[in-house]
Amino acid sequence: MNFNVLAKRHITLQNGKVVVMKRSTTPLIILIGLILIYFSVQITGFNMEAIIKRIDQFFVILKEMMQPNFSYTTKLWQPLFDTIKMSLLGSILGAIVAVPIAFCASSNIIKNRFIVISSKFFLSLLRTLPTLIVALMATFIFGLGTMAGFIAIFLFTIAYVGKLLYEQIENADMKAYEAMHSMGLTTVQSFRYAILPQVLPNYLSTTLFCFEGNVRYASILGYVGAGGIGLLLNENLGWRNYANVGMILVMLIVTVFIIETISEHFRKKLM
Amino acid sequence: MHTIEHQLSQEPTRRLSNLATSIIIIALLLWSVTAFNLSNLSENGLTIAKNIFKGIFNPDLSLLFSITKQGVPYLLVETMAIAFLGTIVGAILAIPLAFLSASTIVPKPIAFIVRLFLIVVRTIPAIVYGLMFVRVVGLGPFAGVLTMSLTSIGMLSKLYVDVIEDLDTSILESMESIGCTTFEKIRYGIFPQLSALFISIMIYRFDMNLRDAAILGLVGAGGIGAPLIFAMNAYKWSEVGAILIGLIVLILLVEFISNKIRTQIVRG
Numbered sequence: 261m262n263f264n265v266l267a268k269r270h271i272t273l274q275n276g277k278v279v280v281m282k283r284s285t286t287p288l289i290i291l292i293g294l295i296l297i298y299f300s301v302q303i304t305g306f307n308m309e310a311i312i313k314r315i316d317q318f319f320v321i322l323k324e325m326m327q328p329n330f331s332y333t334t335k336l337w338q339p340l341f342d343t344i345k346m347s348l349l350g351s352i353l354g355a356i357v358a359v360p361i362a363f364c365a366s367s368n369i370i371k372n373r374f375i376v377i378s379s380k381f382f383l384s385l386l387r388t389l390p391t392l393i394v395a396l397m398a399t400f401i402f403g404l405g406t407m408a409g410f411i412a413i414f415l416f417t418i419a420y421v422g423k424l425l426y427e428q429i430e431n432a433d434m435k436a437y438e439a440m441h442s443m444g445l446t447t448v449q450s451f452r453y454a455i456l457p458q459v460l461p462n463y464l465s466t467t468l469f470c471f472e473g474n475v476r477y478a479s480i481l482g483y484v485g486a487g488g489i490g491l492l493l494n495e496n497l498g499w500r501n502y503a504n505v506g507m508i509l510v511m512l513i514v515t516v517f518i519i520e521t522i523s524e525h526f527r528k529k530l531m
Numbered sequence: 532m533h534t535i536e537h538q539l540s541q542e543p544t545r546r547l548s549n550l551a552t553s554i555i556i557i558a559l560l561l562w563s564v565t566a567f568n569l570s571n572l573s574e575n576g577l578t579i580a581k582n583i584f585k586g587i588f589n590p591d592l593s594l595l596f597s598i599t600k601q602g603v604p605y606l607l608v609e610t611m612a613i614a615f616l617g618t619i620v621g622a623i624l625a626i627p628l629a630f631l632s633a634s635t636i637v638p639k640p641i642a643f644i645v646r647l648f649l650i651v652v653r654t655i656p657a658i659v660y661g662l663m664f665v666r667v668v669g670l671g672p673f674a675g676v677l678t679m680s681l682t683s684i685g686m687l688s689k690l691y692v693d694v695i696e697d698l699d700t701s702i703l704e705s706m707e708s709i710g711c712t713t714f715e716k717i718r719y720g721i722f723p724q725l726s727a728l729f730i731s732i733m734i735y736r737f738d739m740n741l742r743d744a745a746i747l748g749l750v751g752a753g754g755i756g757a758p759l760i761f762a763m764n765a766y767k768w769s770e771v772g773a774i775l776i777g778l779i780v781l782i783l784l785v786e787f788i789s790n791k792i793r794t795q796i797v798r799g
Binding site: 401 | 562563564576659778
């Protein structure tokens, strides 16, 4: 970091040369950090005593979770599949819808500044809205169930894939595109044959990565009533039935692990 | 022309693999399409949707700018404090775990076990931790801090490990050859290589924690989430609008600043 206000030290060497040494900014950064920590501790009511006294409670809960209730599995398949369905449908459709929006948000393809800036703003606005809040709003409109979860994941995927895709498009090699344009192809045609092949592997890889994350997200969306396994998670935590919670978490971890392994395999192939 | 046609005919035919991929994707899509059902659409869904948009575009300005403890600015500061403290605690706890899971430093079996542990920590949703900590230390922002610390550990140590495994060890060898002690080797050989990237990773995680802290209020762990949910359940859409606008502005601002700082740090 460059703070010009800080004094520089001048050192005169034996041969009379003057060397300027920049003062280190580390102490200043540490000081600011400590002040911020102090105020955060005040605001959040950080209480070391409470942790030390009550932390055993945490391990009591953890121990109950460690003995998962395996007979509960039969009731879990349907919600688990609902969760996967929600994230799969949301990811696929979201990734498809993201393409035209990213196309409009790429400043090197669309020359109209207004369209570019409004599409970019739209994408960052979508990305900032917390998924859980979107899901909650969707439950008010579409009722309880997987539809609300699908909407939340769909919107998040558009925002995430859209942003990464337009960055890819803006960094793509424009020579082939310009050559095709000069030959008389329309913007969409030259985009299809010059830009799309360049960004396609990365686009697919991003979509897969987003799908992985979406499965994790989808598992908690049920918490607000948006369908899937989160609903059961919420119920069992409420009833303090930690053995069932443990079973849900085990299934979730295994599912996420399997999906991640498959998706990583394909992403490595795409690279 | 003939050469080009010849080259074209040499292109491998991928028809079979393309067909297989399309069939798999279409099958998955058809399987998952049952998630899309409008049967639960409440009859006044459209009215509610209209009210939501009306409320968001007509935010409750007195709430947005009030400086009391219920006002949006204070709640945002509280959310930021939760995210900040959680990031710091998580970042410190993640350092030893990262070294323990770096296969260049510890034996492979230990690294594998620690990695497995980190995957488990990462997969459990933040809300579950939140509920557990609320049971432990009671409702309030403190439970949020503990939750943030625990959820940060997983991703932070994963990113730390990549940096640690890229350490340039030739520097350590040359320092050893001129007779440096272990402490000096760590202070002047390892620390400068890691500090900039570690800080950059921490700032990135703070950015993410801020978004997560905003929803932790859902389980009563402090921050702006709880008032947001209350306002939603009471259908007070103008309050929801005020809170959401504050949150969005804060997140966009923090993202912008953190990107600026991170490029500065990594460039040196």
